[in-house]
Amino acid sequence: MSDECRVCLLGLIFLSSLLTGISGVNETHVFISSGENVRLPCNNALHDCNSTTWNYNRFRESAAVELIRLGIKKKDTERHESMSMGSDCSLNIRNISTEDYGYYTCRQYVNHTQVNDTHVYLHVLHVSSSQTEISAGLSVTLFCQLYSYPRVSCDDLIRSERIQLFWVNQAGVKLTRSDSRYQISSSSDRCIITLNTTLLNEDDNREWRCEVTQRDQVKTSVTYTVKSSARRETPVIAVISVSVAVLAVLLAAVLWLIWRKRADNKRGTDGEAVSSVKDENDDKRTYETINMDTPAAARDHEQTDDVTYTEVSSSSKKPVKSLKDHNDTVTYATIR
Template sequence: MADKCDLCLLGLIILSSLLTGTSGDDVFISSGENVRLPCNKALSDCKSKTTWIYYNRFRHSEVKLITGGIKNKDSERHERLSLESDCSLNIKNVTEEDSGLYTCRQYVNYRPQGPDAYASLHVLHVSVSPSSSSSSSSSQTEISPGRSVTLSCQLYSDTGFSCDYWVSSEGYELLWVNQAGVDLKTDSRYQILSSSDPDLCIILTLTTTLLNEDDNRECRCQLTLGNQLLTSVRYTVKYSDPVASPTLIPVRSSNSEKTSSRTTATAPTQVIVIIVEIAVLLLLL
């Protein structure tokens, strides 16, 4: 019942934007990047009159990020937010948790002015399987050749529609490609599985066993709409340095070797001299 209410609420928001002549913007971004969400307002001194609201129906959360131009410090992301002079909202170092619907609303004398502006933020994120690597980051993983690695490309999106409908009807598609832009589905080395999740929308998983020549090789997950590239995430595999085993290296013409050779050569001579001296002494006695 709650899910239906959330869907109805989102539908009313979209319907309201259509009736008032304000269209929502779909913004696609990769995790870790910075994004700017437009407000489309031209009021003077808009900062003190602007409120930004974040809504995500999956997490059932609605938060006022900025009220009257002042950031809400109770928001977990307030340190990454800033308000521009044109009232657009900047988000630094975007994470998958930032996906959702953003509403820009302005007030004059405590009354809303004009229609709201909407922006739907869709975040593309790549993660590596925890069992595949002992050291990883958002764009690079360290692993040894011969092991299997699994990369999951996930599109976090709050569209208000089912993911299957969004993909089949709108034509959005996720692809794993190599450095040359060739679809990795054509390479039998890579196993690629596509699935959907209500909270994520699209998941495209890539699994392969790494070879020696894969060191520093880059692959890319990209989101397309028809022939248009919307956003992409690059991922580089970097092999960790193996522990070097101790090796014996012959020393040639080193000073230490010459010194030890001289010492070894003079030792027998000194012994002979001592023996002769003792023999002479015995004869005299």
């Protein structure tokens, strides 16, 4: 770019700065609810963003924090990961929190010379509850607060910008102090409005909404939905009941199997034969002793000193049946 063009550009920027300063166009108010994404406009952006710098102040007494310098995002700032710059040099912030409210400045530089500023006031609306356990019969207080950069005071800001906070029901009807069920009150600086009521059974899943308006135009709102704690605990109780029932069935089944096993063992003991019966795969051996004595009648006809009495022992891995089960005839032999 030639020097003549640069001089012309600087002249136009200064003229624009004077005009916007007179008309107030260089000052913007942005309202957003906590948890949402926001875009802060840079109304004085040049043909590219390499000359754009974004600064941030939360309090009047605090020093400015540089978020973006000449189109490059600073990585040593808090929550830098949630911030980015758009193609139109706007500042984009994801998942807004109450820590992000404040005073933002979009500043332009030409040849390292500051030429113009755009001021953006970011207001964050947030709703909180006094109760963690919600159920019918309990009194609950809802707090709706507008977090704003205090130029002088929140009250002055509300008066100068004609900002209002109020509660509406789910039908969109504004709640007033004349309604006997609701107690509506505001803080001294009018940046906090509270709603107090005693919950009824039919209030489960009911919605109350806090809205903020600027010059009678709704800018943003936050909805609070009543969720009864008793309703949330019901599925847990059901799961516990089912688990206890399942455990009871399993315990009964185990006890029945133990009883059945003992009964089978008792019947096996009562019908057991004289000889011990072991499994074929059992390593222990079963021994059966058979005494074969010569009958008395045979011994009368034979010489006593020529008779030999023999004891026969047999062993087997297979179960041995009782002698009562055998139909074989035993033959006695006399050895002389």
